[in-house]
Amino acid sequence: MRKVFVVGVGMTRIGRHFDKDLKSLFAEAALRAIDDARGASPQALVVGNMLSSSLYQQDNLGALLADYIGLRGVGALKVEAACGSGGFAVAMGYTLVAAGLYDVVLVGGVEKMSDYPTPTVSAALAQAADAEYEVVYGASFPALNALAMRLYMESYGASREEMAAWPVRMHEYAYQNPYAQLRFRITLDDVLKAPVVADPITLLDSAPIGDGAAALVLASEDVARKLSDAPVEIAGVGLGSDSVDVSTRFDILDPLSVRKAAEQAYRRAGVEPKDIEIAEVHDAFTITGLLSLEGLGLAPRGEAAKLVAEGAFAKGDRPEVNLSGGLKARGHPVGATGVYQVAEIALQMRGEFPGVKASSPEVGLAQTTGGVLASTSVIILRR
């Protein structure tokens, strides 16, 4: 396996881009990443995306997007793992370079979600759940996560107020991130009084619906030095899965897919949870973020909510988590999210992140998941 480096990053602001379609959003991020890598010429394209098929009746996304950004002729494919598609796309791009098939690979993530009313988008997102045994009953994605949130609060005695500390912090960070979708501050009271989406989950426990694209240029070691003064190494990648149906989980409060992916990524990078200085974790809902922290070994089981409420994982702590504002407030254009996370950590390591800055981290971690913590990727980066 060869070493792989991030040598270029590009992102679009996340929001409701009524003037841009899927292709132009993608092009904006992809061309920025190529420019950032001194005009590199990618030899392959990997795209993370979830909803192009269900919302836009568009498959064959790899070739479509490659051609649109001037890469006609290169091999291109889409990677789908529901809301975790972006992280899996990074893993796939990493593999192509590490295996020696290509020296320069473009990895992008793109999602266009704002064209349709919420129930339509909600139905498309619900395709991440089990169609025959969950979706058939009208189960929404927030409702499936609400099952876990209620169980978490009852099992560990976590209060609604403790749970609300997370979204408040995410909005504070996103307020300072020019790429974020929800750039406003909220209070604890706002979370408690927000409209209920699927009790106990409120609107302010949930990531917003938005459009966005992010891209990375990945390169092998010898090429990386030519394309960047500050290449960031992808030091370890791990992938994991769990049952898509919530009902047959061994333990609903033990995020198996996160644990499995993290164990591999830590081992391959030669690090432990205590070595992680900065992390971007998957907080599509408050409960998802908390269970992710526990599955990654960053918080003991059952204690993430309490620790967050006490100020852990904030700017200045170790690790500093979701300085971007997280899925909650930076936004969650689902198939692009995992690519945003890696781009953000790479920018933090270069000292160029335009929002809340980390304290010059050497080791960082990005984790995304699809479904109710069913498909997880963990990517460890090193400066």
Next chain:
Amino acid sequence: MKTMRISPARIWRERGTRYRLEASRCRKCGRVYYPPKTVCPACGSRDMERIRLPERGRLLTWAVEYTVPEGFRRYAPIILGLVEFDNGARVLAPIADARPEELRRGMVVEAVLRRVYEDGNEGVIVYGVKFVPVEE
């Protein structure tokens, strides 16, 4: 995107699991799964038998869904419950005939056959299992 497309073959295939709550039980380690699995996710055994779940179980956790996917608007709010049985299996299904404030962890619920949704005014009516609270 509409609600799940209905195909007679699909409904027919699922008749055992959907309407009779058939689960799979691992003959090696004894764990029970609903929906059924072909290989035991816990011990890896392929020696799985079909069993019917009991009709009564206990409510483990639930969500009260106000924002519902397209096609379910007239059924909102949907109470989605996770019901646990004595053999360890769980079933995810709507809770009917109950108000959200009456629900509590551990309450006994019973399976009933109910209408899940209708595919338009002249379309097929889809039935499925829901759970209702039982007087103790």
